[in-house]
Amino acid sequence: MKSAFCRTATPLRPPAPWIRLLPDRATLPAWAAGLGVLVPLCFLLVAGFTGDGAAVRETVLRPRTFAVIGRTLGLAAAVLAATTALALPAAFLVVRTDLRLRRLLSVLLVLPLAVPGYLLAFALLSVGGRYGASARLTGFELPRLQGFTGSLIALTLYNFPYLFLTFRTALRRLDPTLHEAARALGHGPWRAFRAAELPQLRPAFLAGGLIVVLHVLGDFGVVSLMRYETFSVLLYGSLSFAPAYAAWIALMMLGTAGGFIVLEVVLLRGRRFDPAAPGAGRLPRPVALGPAGPFLLLALLGLLAVAVGLPLATSTYWAFQPVLGFVNRGLTDPALASLTVSLPTAVLATVLAVPIARLAVRRRRAGASVSQGLERLAYAGYATPGLAFGLALTAMALTLDRLFVSAGQTLLYQSLPLMIYAYVLHFLAEAIGPVRTAFQQINPRLEEAARTLGRGRVAAFCRVTLPLLRPGIAASAALVFLSAMKELPLAVLLRPAGYDTLAFNLWDLTGEGLYAEAAPFALVILVLSAGFVAVVLLADKSNITKTK
Amino acid sequence: MHPRFVLITALAACLVAGGIRTPAPADTLTVYSGRSKSFMDALLDRFEQESGHTVRRVYDKTAAVALKLQTEGDRSPADVVLAQDAGALGALSRAGLLAPLPAPLTATVDERFVSNRGDWVATSLRARTLAYSTERVSANALPQSVFELTDEKYAGRVGFAPANASFQAFITAMRAAHGEDTARAWLLAMKRNGVQSFPKNTAILEGIAAGEIDLGLPNHYYLLRFTEKDPGFPVAQTGFADGDIGNLVNVAGAAVLNTSRQPEAARQLVAFLLSAPGQAWFVDQIHEHPVSRDAAAPVRGAPALNLNAIDDLNGTLTLLREVGLL
Numbered sequence: 109m110k111s112a113f114c115r116t117a118t119p120l121r122p123p124a125p126w127i128r129l130l131p132d133r134a135t136l137p138a139w140a141a142g143l144g145v146l147v148p149l150c151f152l153l154v155a156g157f158t159g160d161g162a163a164v165r166e167t168v169l170r171p172r173t174f175a176v177i178g179r180t181l182g183l184a185a186a187v188l189a190a191t192t193a194l195a196l197p198a199a200f201l202v203v204r205t206d207l208r209l210r211r212l213l214s215v216l217l218v219l220p221l222a223v224p225g226y227l228l229a230f231a232l233l234s235v236g237g238r239y240g241a242s243a244r245l246t247g248f249e250l251p252r253l254q255g256f257t258g259s260l261i262a263l264t265l266y267n268f269p270y271l272f273l274t275f276r277t278a279l280r281r282l283d284p285t286l287h288e289a290a291r292a293l294g295h296g297p298w299r300a301f302r303a304a305e306l307p308q309l310r311p312a313f314l315a316g317g318l319i320v321v322l323h324v325l326g327d328f329g330v331v332s333l334m335r336y337e338t339f340s341v342l343l344y345g346s347l348s349f350a351p352a353y354a355a356w357i358a359l360m361m362l363g364t365a366g367g368f369i370v371l372e373v374v375l376l377r378g379r380r381f382d383p384a385a386p387g388a389g390r391l392p393r394p395v396a397l398g399p400a401g402p403f404l405l406l407a408l409l410g411l412l413a414v415a416v417g418l419p420l421a422t423s424t425y426w427a428f429q430p431v432l433g434f435v436n437r438g439l440t441d442p443a444l445a446s447l448t449v450s451l452p453t454a455v456l457a458t459v460l461a462v463p464i465a466r467l468a469v470r471r472r473r474a475g476a477s478v479s480q481g482l483e484r485l486a487y488a489g490y491a492t493p494g495l496a497f498g499l500a501l502t503a504m505a506l507t508l509d510r511l512f513v514s515a516g517q518t519l520l521y522q523s524l525p526l527m528i529y530a531y532v533l534h535f536l537a538e539a540i541g542p543v544r545t546a547f548q549q550i551n552p553r554l555e556e557a558a559r560t561l562g563r564g565r566v567a568a569f570c571r572v573t574l575p576l577l578r579p580g581i582a583a584s585a586a587l588v589f590l591s592a593m594k595e596l597p598l599a600v601l602l603r604p605a606g607y608d609t610l611a612f613n614l615w616d617l618t619g620e621g622l623y624a625e626a627a628p629f630a631l632v633i634l635v636l637s638a639g640f641v642a643v644v645l646l647a648d649k650s651n652i653t654k655t656k
Numbered sequence: 657m658h659p660r661f662v663l664i665t666a667l668a669a670c671l672v673a674g675g676i677r678t679p680a681p682a683d684t685l686t687v688y689s690g691r692s693k694s695f696m697d698a699l700l701d702r703f704e705q706e707s708g709h710t711v712r713r714v715y716d717k718t719a720a721v722a723l724k725l726q727t728e729g730d731r732s733p734a735d736v737v738l739a740q741d742a743g744a745l746g747a748l749s750r751a752g753l754l755a756p757l758p759a760p761l762t763a764t765v766d767e768r769f770v771s772n773r774g775d776w777v778a779t780s781l782r783a784r785t786l787a788y789s790t791e792r793v794s795a796n797a798l799p800q801s802v803f804e805l806t807d808e809k810y811a812g813r814v815g816f817a818p819a820n821a822s823f824q825a826f827i828t829a830m831r832a833a834h835g836e837d838t839a840r841a842w843l844l845a846m847k848r849n850g851v852q853s854f855p856k857n858t859a860i861l862e863g864i865a866a867g868e869i870d871l872g873l874p875n876h877y878y879l880l881r882f883t884e885k886d887p888g889f890p891v892a893q894t895g896f897a898d899g900d901i902g903n904l905v906n907v908a909g910a911a912v913l914n915t916s917r918q919p920e921a922a923r924q925l926v927a928f929l930l931s932a933p934g935q936a937w938f939v940d941q942i943h944e945h946p947v948s949r950d951a952a953a954p955v956r957g958a959p960a961l962n963l964n965a966i967d968d969l970n971g972t973l974t975l976l977r978e979v980g981l982l
Contacts (some may be wrong), residue, residue, distance in 0.1 A: 238890075239865035239867070341819075345818070434698045506731050515915065516732070516733055516917055518733050521733075618858075621857075621882060
């Protein structure tokens, strides 16, 4: 182990950029994740280019497609703005002020992620309109949400925690000396925040914002229920017996998502976010809110009431409505199915995310700005719509099965490992964001010091860096688990026979209008998700208080 | 390496390795169902009890099941396919994926609901219908034909679900019965008249109740599920005049795959669906219409159309894209 220290001395002249693109020990996880997505996508490309090219081009390149692109981008921009406007103040209130209940709120504000988008949209829809809950309970008819506004509200309500989490991690890790220096230079508290701290939140904004934008691009449940046509509605509508058209739409979605990923790299280029001096683990003195405190607390609780309380209340209401006896089914098998895919996914995605996030942060300082782009290979899976990725993996698994088992038998196809593989690569990007944000705020000299003191590469990382990463790792695992519990298209396409997850059952029953029968599944998803988040984030908090 | 790191990785590896499945035992029947788990699971359970076969189930939408089977080709592990659209069954038949069914079995069903090639058979019938608001539409002033919905007095008041497979089958039927141009003209006129697109049948009914639209074109059995639990649900439904294409009756059907390694057990399942208990299930629980000659009274007002004629789904999808509804 000690000899490794000598070998890694920085070379005098960095090698040419293309050499740094080649896989080596550090970039291997990124390459594996990227290729793990891109290779199956080749099957999609093949599907896109076989079939009647001219006819497909005509349907793909019509004005309507471009109108839909415009509408999708508009919605993504609006959701990004709205989620930021909610998440940044919420994170600041929870981390930097004397707000009451801030400990509890810091966990509760993540909970909207546990709510499947289609469930939230359904709950919002059932409130308004002539026959809505509001009109029937109070006699006052609220307008029924739909279209752009409806999609914007629903998507904002369950996506803002992505930004809240990254902002929260960033604010906690922010070096208080920055703020103090700005104050010492004569800035007021607000200007000091804007000048010294806000720019430091940029990586958190970009990491969380990218996830939000990609989520909007890929969302189908909310926009279809709200009747707002985006790219993914076009894709689902194109699922026909001739897959070439679907492949093209999927590839165009991929291109759009890829554009955002590149944009994030460009916006992050050439900046430093690690604390200036080591050992700055303390938090600055909390801002006193004074009389505004109770109002801000009420506002946050109101937000939670809509984002979590409403779907919970709707599900609970339906859970007590009469059911068709023969449709009832056990909750145990679906819950086990959901857990046996979601837990490994959360663990594997987080384990894979650590070396990839490290790559972006650390290698850059060694002079290899190219490798930062490599990290974005890992976003390929998230940028690929679930339906497209599922179709591509189906084709790949069938081809591989051909090599190993006789016809009619399956090995990879419809197997749990393939499903987990798909989940891990699809949700990897969610795991990278928080870990990367945490990395960017750890001074590399800490680890270098450990190396100087004779620790090996791995030992130094595990003893010094890993404990500092823990909040980021906890957030990553929580995010992936929540998404995996809700995931639908990949589950529908890739699950083994009889392996029906909670989300699948919820979808199947609501599709038939059997809301009372579906409600218990919604409740179990909410409870399991909330439980996991609470466990992970509470563990993280005890860690914070210890190191403080 | 750090011990905790090793532990986590090992744990993850175990979980993945544990997931690799042992191959299904020989007497297991694999069913791909484009019919929902909600309504088929208990029926398949009953077949398991009566026949002694174990049934592995893969549920999805009908179009997706058809796509899956075509992608799998000769590698498919499926023995039986259940679909709720004659178009999907027709496409599988044309792709040569289905095995012929024994004539005594298909003879129990009216020939309009059996594949020309004898390789799929209807198991129940589902009607298209006109749903309307009981608050805002008078039952005496309802349109007599689906073609009347393009009239100015319905401007902005009608909803349908262009992405829904049953709606697409209805358009395929309209193309077959009235010609491509009529179907295109109707769709364009509906668009001009401000028709609203919904994602699915249940959303149409909820849209009517909520006051977003006054009339809609769903399948017939969805409303029964709402009124069964909420008698005050302010929506009713009816048919158009006898023989109107808006009253299309589509099939839900079954077929045995060419690749089945247990064609005997597979045919047994199809026969079970056509047997008295199977038919009673579709009628009593799902509110569909029976299909076997013994049980079936012809569905009232249905257009006389051979269901083999509505297998050109791709033509319909192209048309819907052309007019900008998909």
